[in-house]
Amino acid sequence: MELIILPVLRFFGVFLLQIFVLNAIEPGFGIHIMVYPLFIAILPFNYNVFSVLTLSFLLGFTIDIFSNTFGLHASAAITMALLRPTLYKYYSPRDGYDNLKQPTILDMGFRWHLMTFGALLLIHHLWFFTLESFRIDEVFVIVKKTILSGGITFVLCFILQYIFFKQEKSR
Amino acid sequence: MRNLIAFLQRFRIFIYFVFLQVIALSFYFSYIAYPKGQFLTSTWAVSGTFLSWQNDFTKFFHLEENNATLQQENIKLRKNQLSNYVKISSELIKKNDTVYKQHYDFIPGSVINSTVTRRNNYFTLNIGSDQGVGVGMGVFSDKGIVGVVYMTSKYFSLVKSVLSENSNVDVEIQPSGLNGLLKWDGQDPQRGSVIGISSDIKLAKNSIVYTRGASGIFPKGIPVGKVEKLIPVEGRPIWNVVVKFSQEYRAIQNVYVIKNLMQEEQKKLESNIPVEDKK
Numbered sequence: 107m108e109l110i111i112l113p114v115l116r117f118f119g120v121f122l123l124q125i126f127v128l129n130a131i132e133p134g135f136g137i138h139i140m141v142y143p144l145f146i147a148i149l150p151f152n153y154n155v156f157s158v159l160t161l162s163f164l165l166g167f168t169i170d171i172f173s174n175t176f177g178l179h180a181s182a183a184i185t186m187a188l189l190r191p192t193l194y195k196y197y198s199p200r201d202g203y204d205n206l207k208q209p210t211i212l213d214m215g216f217r218w219h220l221m222t223f224g225a226l227l228l229i230h231h232l233w234f235f236t237l238e239s240f241r242i243d244e245v246f247v248i249v250k251k252t253i254l255s256g257g258i259t260f261v262l263c264f265i266l267q268y269i270f271f272k273q274e275k276s277r
Numbered sequence: 278m279r280n281l282i283a284f285l286q287r288f289r290i291f292i293y294f295v296f297l298q299v300i301a302l303s304f305y306f307s308y309i310a311y312p313k314g315q316f317l318t319s320t321w322a323v324s325g326t327f328l329s330w331q332n333d334f335t336k337f338f339h340l341e342e343n344n345a346t347l348q349q350e351n352i353k354l355r356k357n358q359l360s361n362y363v364k365i366s367s368e369l370i371k372k373n374d375t376v377y378k379q380h381y382d383f384i385p386g387s388v389i390n391s392t393v394t395r396r397n398n399y400f401t402l403n404i405g406s407d408q409g410v411g412v413g414m415g416v417f418s419d420k421g422i423v424g425v426v427y428m429t430s431k432y433f434s435l436v437k438s439v440l441s442e443n444s445n446v447d448v449e450i451q452p453s454g455l456n457g458l459l460k461w462d463g464q465d466p467q468r469g470s471v472i473g474i475s476s477d478i479k480l481a482k483n484s485i486v487y488t489r490g491a492s493g494i495f496p497k498g499i500p501v502g503k504v505e506k507l508i509p510v511e512g513r514p515i516w517n518v519v520v521k522f523s524q525e526y527r528a529i530q531n532v533y534v535i536k537n538l539m540q541e542e543q544k545k546l547e548s549n550i551p552v553e554d555k556k
Contacts, residue, residue, distance in 0.1 A: 125327075126331050129390075129392065130335075132392070132393050132394045132466075134394070134465075134466070136394055136464060137394065138394050138395065155290045156290070156293060159290075159293060159294060159297060163297045163300075163301070166301070167301070171321065171324050172324050172327070172328065172390070173390075173392065174390075174392070174399040174401070174435065175305075175395070176304055176305045176308035176309065177300075177301040177302065177303075177304035177305035177308070178301075178305050180297070180300075180301040181301040181302055181305065184294060184297045184298060184301070185298070187294075188290070188291075188294045237302075237305070238395060238396045238397075239396050239463065244463065247463065247464060
């Protein structure tokens with residue numbers, strides 16, 4: 107039950123936050139804060155790749171509809187979703203993941219979170235900004251945008267997780 | 278056959294990924310090149326309604342500012358009214374009705390959704406084809422130009438702002454009257470650049486840039502911004518004129534859509550230019 111309801115609530119939460127709050131905030135320097143990768147990253151460990159891909163595509167596309175990006179968010183979201191299992195497998199603990207735990211910073215620790223979510227965010231942002239510009243002479247701008255936006259998004263996601271999640275009691 | 282199935286089994290995730298990616302990217306690139314319909318953008322009835330709810334809520338934050346700008350504009354217009362003038366000579370009577378013919382019509386609207394930090398930025402307006410908005414019409418605010426209508430639906434329309442890659446508005450720099458094209462490099466939402474001005478001409482700082490009104494999208498003389506500095510383009514005898522926009526695009530609220538009543542006539546006349554002369 108929790109496996110279905112919680113992701114649905116989070117889907118709408120992330121969607122509303124992105125559309126009505128973060129899209130309206132434009133700090134300049136080409137920074138675009140995108141918080142929805144957090145939703146993809148914290149889907150439970152035991153979801154299979156197909157459902158992760160489908161959910162990412164749906165989330166990306168609904169955000170596209172509201173921010174006039176015509177499929178750009180969807181494309182970046184599924185790229186991130188494809189690489190998620192690979193990264194999670196690479197950084198998995200010795201005896202595998204505990205299904206009761208969630209892939210959040212509270213359950214998995216800061217180092218693990220930085221390595222997986224940080225890398226996924228960079229890939230997502232790089233893909234997004236590259237496709238958006240699609241010009242070789244704007245490489246430095248793309249890198250600048252990726253690093254600045256990625257940094258701010260990471261900090262925001264860090265705060266959001268401490269507000270909205272609680273640590274799974276270790277047995 | 279068995280190999281094929283094994284192959285599909287092995288790469289099924291990647292194949293599904295490619296399938297989704299093709300949908301997203303084909304949608305993206307086809308829309309960037311040419312807008313097909315209003316479905317699945319912010320002009321779509323469902324998303325447009327949501328965004329106008331949001332606007333209904335947030336517009337109150339700017340109410341005071343907007344009232345002030347409207348008041349200023351009213352004063353400006355009132356000054357031009359005929360009743361405001363004293364007749365000096367009793368013999369001359371100015372009759373507007375027959376000498377002047379209306380060239381432009383303006384439709385008021387407000388921005389319900391906007392971006393400024395992307396490579397190509399769009400604004401969603403709360404007026405659509407039912408209010409007379411059509412694709413290709415110019416949009417401006419009381420402070421300066423905004424963009425060109427890119428797509429319309431029944432009650433909403435999408436404006437491609439001057440903050441995008443191929444905005445190419447015809448502008449002229451006053452008082453010298455030089456003209457060029459307005460471009461945006463995708464970085465600073467407060468500054469654009471005018472290209473096509475020969476570097477042997479000196480330009481004063483703070484000269485004002487207006488629209489030229491050549492293509493019939495914008496009337497002549499809508500402000501664009503002020504010249505901030507001149508950067509020589511490497512290897513070519515032209516200036517890259519940096520312009521600071523007079524309209525702050527982050528805080529844009531009320532706009533006017535320009536309906537050119539003589540657009541057809543101008544287009545018809547200009548279509549007579551032979552093809553080889555257009556190059």
